Amino acid sequence: xxxxxxxxxxxxxRGLMFVLSSPSGAGKTTLSRLLIDRMSGLKMSVxxxxxxxxxxxxxxxxxxxxxxxxxxxxVKADELLEWATVFDNSYGTPRGPVExxxxxxxxxxxxxDWQGTQQLKHKAREDVVSVFILPPSAGDLExxxxxxxxxxxxxxxxxxxxxxxxxxxxxxxxxxVINHDVDEAFAEVQSILKAERLKRERRIGLVxxxxxxxxxxxx
Ligand SMILES: Nc1ncnc2c1ncn2[C@@H]1O[C@H](COP(=O)(O)OP(=O)(O)OP(=O)(O)O)[C@@H](O)[C@H]1O
Ligand SMILES: Nc1nc2c(ncn2[C@@H]2O[C@H](COP(=O)(O)O)[C@@H](O)[C@H]2O)c(=O)[nH]1
Numbered sequence: 001x002x003x004x005x006x007x008x009x010x011x012x013x014r015g016l017m018f019v020l021s022s023p024s025g026a027g028k029t030t031l032s033r034l035l036i037d038r039m040s041g042l043k044m045s046v047x048x049x050x051x052x053x054x055x056x057x058x059x060x061x062x063x064x065x066x067x068x069x070x071x072x073x074x075v076k077a078d079e080l081l082e083w084a085t086v087f088d089n090s091y092g093t094p095r096g097p098v099e100x101x102x103x104x105x106x107x108x109x110x111x112x113d114w115q116g117t118q119q120l121k122h123k124a125r126e127d128v129v130s131v132f133i134l135p136p137s138a139g140d141l142e143x144x145x146x147x148x149x150x151x152x153x154x155x156x157x158x159x160x161x162x163x164x165x166x167x168x169x170x171x172x173x174x175x176x177v178i179n180h181d182v183d184e185a186f187a188e189v190q191s192i193l194k195a196e197r198l199k200r201e202r203r204i205g206l207v208x209x210x211x212x213x214x215x216x217x218x219x
Pocket of ligand 2: 021022023028047048051082083084086087091092113114116117
């Protein structure tokens with residue numbers, strides 16, 4: 001699915017799909033925003049959803065907000081790379097922008113649930129790097145959902161009651177980060193991305209680079 005771009009050292013490599021999942025409120029959105037602000041060559045995948053817009057959210061930036069009929073038409077037209085029903089609403093990843101970013105040599109960041117992660121892995125296992133974010137405690141998770149102040153008490157209750165089920169998928173992920181402190185969790189997630197960008201298997205320009213080095217040494 002991915003094609004090559006150039007790493008910061010000039011060696012061509014395949015783009016990667018960097019996935020963050022967690023129970024609601026553990027901090028994916030917070031960490032995603034920091035990654036997009038501070039890491040070059042990384043583009044956020046903007047999902048389509050039928051969920052109502054929260055105060056402060058921007059259509060086309062946080063999500064593309066669509067009605068159920070539009071979402072169903074997108075599924076039917078195979079416009080979504082993956083999709084799932086989460087908390088009674090539909091969420092999905094539009095295929096076009098992801099493929100365009102990967103073709104342009106960028107990595108793509110996804111804030112999606114475990115169902116979507118499974119679907120991406122099924123399509124392109126080698127190009128998916130998945131990170132599961134855990135909260136330090138149930139009490140912290142609940143506090144964070146309340147402190148975000150964007151969901152009703154009933155929605156928060158629903159999300160808390162789903163948290164254990166969401167978390168039961170933790171072992172399907174490549175990395176686990178416990179989000180005690182935002183700066184520390186960000187540093188950990190950033191280290192994972194940096195290391196994964198250097199993985200030999202996705203650095204398709206290395207053969208040519210090493211051959212050129214050898215030629216220099218011989219000649
Ligand atoms: N380490 C942390 N310590 C304290 N508060 C945090 C921490 N990380 C995130 N938060 C806060 O917790 C709230 C929930 O975070 P965020 O919206 O990033 O979660 P999320 O995993 O994206 O949730 P959802 O799946 O519902 O979108 C926000 O108000 C955020 O500022
Ligand atoms: N499978 C997918 N899951 C998605 C996508 N976009 C978001 N999500 C997940 O939904 C829940 C709820 O999000 P919220 O913004 O309503 O709090 C959360 O776990 C997201 O990661 C998607 O495109 N596909």
